[in-house]
Amino acid sequence: MHTLYHFKPAFQNRLRPLVNQLAAWHVSPNQVTLSAMALSGAMGLAIACLPQALGVLLALPIVLLGRMGLNAIDGMLAREHGRATSLGCLLNELGDVFSDAALYLPFGLLPGVSAPWVVGVVMLAMLAEMAGVLGLAIAHQRAYQGPMGKSDRAFVFGAVGLMLGLGVSPGTWLTALWAVLIGLQLWTLRNRVQATLEEVTLCS
Numbered sequence: 001m002h003t004l005y006h007f008k009p010a011f012q013n014r015l016r017p018l019v020n021q022l023a024a025w026h027v028s029p030n031q032v033t034l035s036a037m038a039l040s041g042a043m044g045l046a047i048a049c050l051p052q053a054l055g056v057l058l059a060l061p062i063v064l065l066g067r068m069g070l071n072a073i074d075g076m077l078a079r080e081h082g083r084a085t086s087l088g089c090l091l092n093e094l095g096d097v098f099s100d101a102a103l104y105l106p107f108g109l110l111p112g113v114s115a116p117w118v119v120g121v122v123m124l125a126m127l128a129e130m131a132g133v134l135g136l137a138i139a140h141q142r143a144y145q146g147p148m149g150k151s152d153r154a155f156v157f158g159a160v161g162l163m164l165g166l167g168v169s170p171g172t173w174l175t176a177l178w179a180v181l182i183g184l185q186l187w188t189l190r191n192r193v194q195a196t197l198e199e200v201t202l203c204s
Contacts, residue, residue: 039063041098054165139200
């Protein structure tokens with residue numbers, strides 16, 4: 001199942017000159033990871049503190065794109081410039097979960113948005129990411145199967161934020177979207193668990 005994750009190599013190619021420059025400036029992958037977490041936390045805090053000011057959501061797609069860029073940069077710095085560390089691996093995975101929670105849970109505070117749906121989507125996203133990480137421990141391979149990976153969630157929430165920020169009223173369409181997202185997250189969770197189990201079978 002293809003997801004936006006499959007466009008990552010092309011995205012990385014565009015970022016490589018910047019990555020090389022950051023490496024020359026001795027910027028560490030962990031500094032970039034922490035910057036992505038700070039950016040996500042600040043955006044989430046702005047949404048949570050100003051839930052009535054829907055115009056704040058207009059900045060969300062830009063912040064999500066910036067987060068994706070920083071997430072790509074820290075990995076490239078680690079792999080391509082020999083700066084991978086155990087701490088960096090932990091920060092990378094924990095940072096993704098933190099950033100998802102910080103950016104998406106505040107949607108439950110927006111006028112007319114049902115908080116339980118949002119919480120359900122975020123919880124399943126965390127489970128899907130945990131299943132992906134457990135692939136490393138069980139099959140020595142991180143699971144990235146879709147159809148609803150990190151980049152796909154960012155696209156959907158960015159689009160929803162943009163629509164709400166432009167004045168589109170939440171209603172039945174948004175409830176239906178949350179339900180579809182939950183279904184896709186469950187599908188993603190199943191695919192990642194299945195892929196890890198199949199990898200173990202192949203290696204045994």
